[in-house]
Amino acid sequence: MEIEKLAERLAGPEQKAAGDALVAIGGPAVRPVLDVLCDEESPVDWATSAMVLRRIGRPALDPLIEAMATAPTPEVARRCGWAHSGLEIDDLSTFVPGLSHPSPKVRDNTAYVLQLKGTAALPYVPGLIALLDDPDADVRRRVIWALQEIGPDVVPLLHDVRRSGAGRLRRPALEALAAIGGPSALEDRDRALVRRLIRVKLATETPESMHLCGTWYAVPTGDQPAVMDAFGLSDPETVTMRLGASAWNHDHHAWSGEHRSCRRVYVTPRLDGWTLVFGEPFDSHDDELDPAAVQGHCRELSRRFGAAHWYGASCGDSWTAWCVAEKGEIARYYDIEDPDDQIGSHAAEDDHVLPHIDAFPDGAFDGVDYNDSDAFLARYLQVKKDLGIPDNAHATTVAARASVDPAALGPATDVQGHGVLALTPCGREHGHPRGALDI
Known part of the structure; x- marks a missing residue:
């Protein structure tokens, strides 16, 4: 009864003293505190009870695993997972049996514990690798994240899996290698395998609508070497259109302090007479949205190609923008965030309202x-x-009428040549970002 009263006092002004007392009691206090944690109507803040369990440590491990696996609601499972991931247990091997637990919630959270430990979890990587083909997608995703955080020393272990011959883990091990280290983490024979697969896919690929979130340029040419030169790109690697779009979206959204979005760009094949360049091809990340920089790039590109367009769209809000340059002059510039600074007008906006x-x-x-x-x-x-x-005008509205709308690509799109992923100056210094991509 004393323990239950202490657990109740976690909601009052004596919560620190009550928490310290419960931690001192240890194992016998786990169940009463866990009951409070799992009670969504309890006056005790769930984080308070979770912290008590974290401090109790090893005696709370198995009860938390059981509660996580049988949680009646996602909220209870989340609370138990948070407590589990911070248990004060020095011996990491104590957590490892959770990787083979029948519950995907437990497997996922155990992998998360190892993810949090970084390089200290290296001895337990074989257990994570065994989950690369887990039937639960969340577990598979978590394992990749854990391997990424443990670091480059996992790469040789994944290479061993790839060399082991036929086996259920060979394909997901290849995806893991790409996710952890990008193309540079692949061995030569695996890079050759990926290139062969790309060539096979290219033979029958049909254009697909692109998910648009970011900025891109469009120039009216199919001269890919000229486009590469104009944008200062190098080291082109032939890709499918799906792979190129996947790389752009991955790099734009997976920011982790690695300058990912400025390392490489996707240069499309010629699409209805236009070549599109997705990403941040120029040196400064700020250039992507800076009006003066955007207009300057468009002017220069239009002197070379006769015209150059820049478009921007956001999947998270209503932001949209576009710039059209012809023969070295800005014919139109519009940004919904700065409508007072717009320049000119364009026929592609006719019969539409500026957003x-x-x-x-x-x-x-x-x-x-x-x-x-x-x-x-x-x-x-x-x-x-x-x-x-x-209707409101949008970057895609203008693109559809003035060049080509990437969101409307499909079987009717005229495709000439093939696309490439190419390195920017930043990419030549740092290499391709890590990450597995769709082919």
């Missing part, structure tokens, strides 16, 4: 609950139809 302009009259949404998305959308469409309000 910073609210074309709806005052009171158009009176009486609509803004938290009711269905009701809001219904009113929006009705008012838009009744008043004949045009």
